[in-house]
Amino acid sequence: MNKKTVLEVKNLVKKFDDFVAIDDISFSVKEGQIFGFLGPNGAGKSTTIYCILGLIEPDEGEIQIFGKDLKSCRSEIMTQVNYASAEFILPWNLNIWENLLVYAKLYEVPNGKNRIKELLEVFEMSHLKGRIIRDLSTGQRVRINLCKALLNKPKLLLLDEPMASMDPDVVDKGIKLLKQIQKEENMTVLYTSHNMWEIEQIANNILFINHGKIVASGTPLELTQQVLRLEAEEPNLRDVFIHLSRS
Ligand SMILES: Nc1ncnc2c1ncn2[C@@H]1O[C@H](COP(=O)(O)OP(=O)(O)OP(=O)(O)O)[C@@H](O)[C@H]1O
Numbered sequence: 001m002n003k004k005t006v007l008e009v010k011n012l013v014k015k016f017d018d019f020v021a022i023d024d025i026s027f028s029v030k031e032g033q034i035f036g037f038l039g040p041n042g043a044g045k046s047t048t049i050y051c052i053l054g055l056i057e058p059d060e061g062e063i064q065i066f067g068k069d070l071k072s073c074r075s076e077i078m079t080q081v082n083y084a085s086a087e088f089i090l091p092w093n094l095n096i097w098e099n100l101l102v103y104a105k106l107y108e109v110p111n112g113k114n115r116i117k118e119l120l121e122v123f124e125m126s127h128l129k130g131r132i133i134r135d136l137s138t139g140q141r142v143r144i145n146l147c148k149a150l151l152n153k154p155k156l157l158l159l160d161e162p163m164a165s166m167d168p169d170v171v172d173k174g175i176k177l178l179k180q181i182q183k184e185e186n187m188t189v190l191y192t193s194h195n196m197w198e199i200e201q202i203a204n205n206i207l208f209i210n211h212g213k214i215v216a217s218g219t220p221l222e223l224t225q226q227v228l229r230l231e232a233e234e235p236n237l238r239d240v241f242i243h244l245s246r247s
């Protein structure tokens with residue numbers, strides 16, 4: 001049976017004055033996919049994600065989420081979408097519990113307090129729930145960002161370098177947790193990272209962009225075979241990344 005398309009981006013163009021940051025990209029993401037969205041610094045990944053969130057308006061193109069037009073149905077769509085990035089900063093002076101409560105209310109999460117408790121346990125942060133965000137370590141802040149991103153059990157989760165600057169142990173745990181939650185809820189995930197080990201662990205499909213254009217796509221192994229050598233038997237996204245970024 002054909003899987004539903006959760007996200008469809010058609011001929012997206014985004015310019016900043018004369019500079020073309022996104023240059024006519026089209027792609028679609030199916031239900032339950034974990035889609036690795038890769039590219040060098042400045043390739044246009046975050047800009048694309050901001051367009052998908054409706055935070056910036058594209059100059060051309062269309063975005064459909066759950067089969068609905070983003071422009072005309074944004075509020076309805078966003079109740080089932082969420083986002084996390086290591087750069088995203090929660091209100092600094094509120095503690096963890098207060099922050100998550102605000103977001104649970106905004107997302108109208110049923111049994112919000114229980115959902116917060118559940119996520120804090122999963123991410124091993126319950127003991128710190130009274131600590132203000134400013135006083136958390138970077139890794140702790142990332143875990144809280146992920147709790148926030150999962151509060152509304154999103155059908156589409158956009159993760160823009162969610163684990164940047166995490167220690168390998170935290171990344172490993174984070175990836176395992178995300179994979180487990182993704183499976184349980186059949187969540188669709190768009191995931192960017194510069195850590196190719198992380199991408200190989202989590203993504204089942206890859207889209208590679210450079211200078212705002214799509215340059216390659218496929219499963220990690222397909223991409224390795226296309227870009228490096230046909231006989232490859234294991235994905236090697238690090239070498240694929242280097243090759244595509246330099247070519
Ligand atoms: N508001 C803006 N005004 C002008 N240029 C911008 C703006 N936002 C992004 N850009 C430019 O658009 C390009 C794409 O930026 P973007 O942040 O999408 O890259 P990225 O792929 O997320 O890179 P990174 O891996 O470094 O996060 C860059 O050249 C950036 O300088």
Ligand SMILES: [Mg+2]
Pocket residue numbers: 045046047160
């Ligand atoms: Mg970025």
